Amino acid sequence: MTDADPPLTPDDLAHRLTEVFDLVGPLYRRVQRKVEQAAPIEELSVGVRAVLDLLRENGPMTVPQMGRAQALSRQFVQRMVNDAAAGQLVEITPNPAHQRSSLIRLTDRGRAAITAVIAREHALLREVDGDLTDADVTACVRVLTRMLELFDNVDVN
Numbered sequence: 001m002t003d004a005d006p007p008l009t010p011d012d013l014a015h016r017l018t019e020v021f022d023l024v025g026p027l028y029r030r031v032q033r034k035v036e037q038a039a040p041i042e043e044l045s046v047g048v049r050a051v052l053d054l055l056r057e058n059g060p061m062t063v064p065q066m067g068r069a070q071a072l073s074r075q076f077v078q079r080m081v082n083d084a085a086a087g088q089l090v091e092i093t094p095n096p097a098h099q100r101s102s103l104i105r106l107t108d109r110g111r112a113a114i115t116a117v118i119a120r121e122h123a124l125l126r127e128v129d130g131d132l133t134d135a136d137v138t139a140c141v142r143v144l145t146r147m148l149e150l151f152d153n154v155d156v157n
């Protein structure tokens with residue numbers, strides 16, 4: 001936004017943000033399908049990929065922490081952790097801070113798998129056409145972050 005661009009009225013903003021929602025849903029579903037088509041190399045579903053990426057970014061986490069971070073139900077995250085553990089991509093270890101909520105951590109195999117997936121995704125994203133600038137991407141992230149904050153209180157369990 002420049003000084004010449006006044007903020008939108010709430011009604012106009014709602015209409016424009018609807019345009020964003022109309023793009024985000026199909027984009028998410030297409031990316032999900034693309035990840036699952038490419039992931040057989042590492043045998044990762046989109047859900048397992050999300051778990052591995054969270055652990056790569058944050059280090060060991062509990063299932064409830066991962067659920068909150070991704071706005072996913074604890075039960076779904078637990079299924080994804082179980083799938084990842086069955087593939088020896090994560091290990092479940094005791095949590096010194098909480099006896100009933102184990103820590104989940106990446107194994108070397110899991111780190112290699114998520115590193116390979118992310119490298120393929122980055123190669124694909126380098127193919128985005130256009131003259132997008134850092135300011136464009138910053139604005140997009142800012143808008144999506146604001147929209148996500150609006151739904152922070154939605155219960156996912």
